[in-house]
Amino acid sequence: MELINNIDMFFINTALDMRNSTLSFFLSIITTAADSGIFWIILGVTLLIFRRTRKIGFFVLVSLLFTWLLNEALKNTICRPRPYDTYPWITTVIPPLSNYSFPSGHASSSFAAATAIFLFNKKAGVWTYFAAALVAISRVYFCVHYSTDVLAGAAEGILVAVIIIKLIYPVINKKYRSYLYKSDKKYTVCEGFSAFPISSDVFARINGISYRPNDKITIDMLHYLKLRYIGFDGLEHDGEMIVNRLISKKTLRIFKRLYDKGYMIEKIRLIDEYGADDEKSMTDNNSSAFCFRTIANSKTLSNHALGLAIDINPLYNPYIQNGRVLPFAAEKYADRSADFPHKITKNDYAVKLFKSYGFTWGGDWQNGSKDYQHFDIKV
Secondary structure (H helix, E strand, C coil), X not given: CHHHHHHHHHHHHHHHHHCCHHHHHHHHHHHHHCHHHHHHHHHHHHHHHCHHHHHHHHHHHHHHHHHHHHHHHHHHHHCCCCHHHHCCCCCCCCCCCCCCCCCCHHHHHHHHHHHHHHHHCHHHHHHHHHHHHHHHHHHXXXXXXXXXXXXXXXXXXXXXXXXXXXXXXXXXXXXXXXXXXXCCCCEEEECCEEEEECCHHHHHHHECCCECCCCCCCHHHEEEEEEEEECCCCCEEEEEEEEEHHHHHHHHHHHHHHHHHCCECCEECCHHHHCCCHHHHHHCCEEECCCCCECCCCCCECHHHHCCEEECCCCXXXXXXXXXXXXXXXXXXXXXXXXXXXXXXXXXXXXXXXXXCCCEEHHHCCCCEEECCEEECCC
C-alpha cells in the first residue's frame, strides 16, 4: 500500500511541477470533452448513423453503458477520496468534484470506447487509444484522480469492451445467423429485386457445378436473388445471382441503388451457365457471386465459395497478380491509367456504394495483387 501511495504522490508532484497556462488550457479542453463520456457518446451515435460503421457505434455505446454501471458500483464500494480531499495542499485548476475517486470514470469510458473501435478497426483504434490516453493524463494533471485511479479505470474499460465484443457478441451473432439460415421466407425490396431460399429447380441447376457438398457451406445457407439491372445497351434486364443469406438483403439494396443510378452491368447470370468456369464467365463479362472454388492459383478457399464475394464487369476490371491478368482476354484493360468505359476506380459509384454497406474492394488490396472487379465482406 505504501508503494502505491508513493507512486501516486510521485505523479501528483510531477503534475504540479509541469503546470503552465498553455498545457492547462489544452488539457482542460480534453478533459471537459470527456465529461460524463459525452465525447465518446457523440462518437458512438455518429458511428451508429452510418451503415458501414453501425456495428462499431452500437458496441461503443454498449461498452460505455456497462462501463458506467461497473464504475459507479466500484466508486461507491471502494469510496476512495479524491487527492485534494485527502491532501488540502493539492490544488486543481478545474472545479472540484464531490464523488469518489477510484476508478476514474473518464479513463474507463475513454478506454472502453477506444477498445470497442480497435477490435473492429485497428487503424482507427490506435488514434482513439491516443485520445483516451490524453483524457487519462488530463485527470492526473488536474489532480482530480490518482495515477492508480486512472490505470484501474483504463483496465476496467478495456476489460468490459473485450468481454462484450469477444465473448457476448459471438453468442448473439451465432443466434442471429442461425435464425437467418433457418428462415424460409422470400424477401423483396421492390419489383425486380427479391431473395429466395434455394428451390429444388435452382438446386438441380447448380448441384455438381457451382455447388458441391462440403463442410463449409450448406445449400440452406444460400439465397437465390432476382436482380434488375441496366445493360450495356441501356435497357432493363433481369438477372440472377446466388449469395450467402447473411448478405442477401444488403445485396438486393446495393443492386437496387445501382439500377436507380443507371449503373451499367453487361450480364448477371449464374456461373453455372459457364460450367462454373471462372475464366469463361469473366471473359463473357458476367457479373456473379457464389461458386464453390479456391482463389486463383492457390489452394485457399475463395470468399466466392461462401457466397460473400461479388464480381462486377470482370472483363473490364481484371484480377492482376505479378503481371498475370485474369481473364486472359482482359490484358488490354490491365493498364488502369488508360481511359475506357466501365472501368472501376476508387471513385467509382459502385466502389463507394459497396463500401457503404461494409464491403471491401479488391482494387485496394496491398498484397501484391489487385482485383478490380471484386467486392467481398466479412460477416
